[in-house]
Amino acid sequence: MQILTGFILALVIAYLAYRARTLNWSGALAATLVGTVVFGFGGWQWAVLLLTFFITSSGLSRAFRNRKQGLDEKFSKGHERDAGQVFGNGGLATLFVLIHALVPESTIGWLGFAASLAAVNADTWATELGVLNPTAPRMITDLKKRVEKGTSGAVSLFGTFASLLGSAVIALPAVLLHPAGMLDGNYFLLITTAGLAGSLFDSLLGATVQAMYYCPADQKETEKHPLHTCGIPTVHIRGWRWLDNDWVNFACGLSGVLLALSGGFLFGM
Numbered sequence: 364m365q366i367l368t369g370f371i372l373a374l375v376i377a378y379l380a381y382r383a384r385t386l387n388w389s390g391a392l393a394a395t396l397v398g399t400v401v402f403g404f405g406g407w408q409w410a411v412l413l414l415t416f417f418i419t420s421s422g423l424s425r426a427f428r429n430r431k432q433g434l435d436e437k438f439s440k441g442h443e444r445d446a447g448q449v450f451g452n453g454g455l456a457t458l459f460v461l462i463h464a465l466v467p468e469s470t471i472g473w474l475g476f477a478a479s480l481a482a483v484n485a486d487t488w489a490t491e492l493g494v495l496n497p498t499a500p501r502m503i504t505d506l507k508k509r510v511e512k513g514t515s516g517a518v519s520l521f522g523t524f525a526s527l528l529g530s531a532v533i534a535l536p537a538v539l540l541h542p543a544g545m546l547d548g549n550y551f552l553l554i555t556t557a558g559l560a561g562s563l564f565d566s567l568l569g570a571t572v573q574a575m576y577y578c579p580a581d582q583k584e585t586e587k588h589p590l591h592t593c594g595i596p597t598v599h600i601r602g603w604r605w606l607d608n609d610w611v612n613f614a615c616g617l618s619g620v621l622l623a624l625s626g627g628f629l630f631g632m
C-alpha cells in the first residue's frame with residue numbers, strides 16, 4: 364500500500380517537474396522510480412529529505428539566470444535533468460533506502476541516505492551559487508591559479524560557503540526527522556562536514572581525472588560530448604573518458620557517505 368502511495372506521489376511530482384522543464388522524459392521516469400522506492404520503502408521522513416534536495420537544487424538552477432548566462436555551455440547538460448543525472452545524484456540514496464528496508468534496526472540506512480543527499484546538495488548549491496562570487500574562482504589543485512567561472516574543479520569562498528549551507532540544509536532535517544529519533548547534534552556536524560567534503564572531492568575530480576573536452580570552433584574547454592552547444596564535435600583533451608559528470612556526482616555522494624559512516628562508527632552507532 365505504501366509503495367502504491369509512493370508511486371502515485373512520485374509520478375505526480377515527476378510529472379510536474381517534467382512540465383516545469385526541470386526533468387526531461389528519461390529524468391522523469393528515473394525520478395518516479397527513485398521517489399517510489401524512497402517513499403515506499405522508507406516513508407515520509409525519507410521523502411522530506413529527498414524533496415528538500417530536489418526542490419532547492421532545481422530552484423537554484425533557475426534562480427539568478429541572468430547572472431549565469433553564458434555559463435551553461437560550460438556544463439555538460441542544461442537545466443532539464445536526464446536519467447543519468449537523477450541516478451548520479453539520487454542512485455546512492457535509493458540504495459541506502461533499500462539497505463534500511465533490509466536492516467531496519469540499523470542507523471546505516473538513514474545515515475548513508477542523508478550523507479549522500481547532503482553531498483550532492485552541497486555540490487549543487489556550490490555550482491549554482493558559486494557563480495555569484497564577485498571574483499574569478501581558483502583551481503582546487505592550485506589555489507594560486509585563477510580560472511574562468513564555471514570551470515570544472517574551480518572553487519571560491521562564496522561557493523564553499525554555499526556548499527556548507529547546502530549540506531546543512533539536508534543535515535538539519537536528517538537529525539530532526541530520524542525515524543527512531545536517535546541522532547544528536549554531533550550527527551548534524553558529521554553529516555554537514557561529510558556533505559561539504561563530498562562536494563570538495565567532486566571539485567578535485569573535476570580538476571584532475573574527469574573527462575574534459577575541447578570545442579575547436581569556440582576554442583573552449585567543456586564537459587560536453589560528443590557535441591558542443593554550437594553543434595561542433597568536441598575533442599577529448601584530458602581525464603578518464605568514462606568519468607563523466609554523472610559518475611563524478613556519484614563519487615561525490617559516495618565520498619560523503621564513507622566519511623559519515625566512518626564517523627558514525629566512531630560515535631558508536
Ligand SMILES: [Zn+2]
Nearest residue numbers: 578581591593
Ligand atoms: Zn562550440
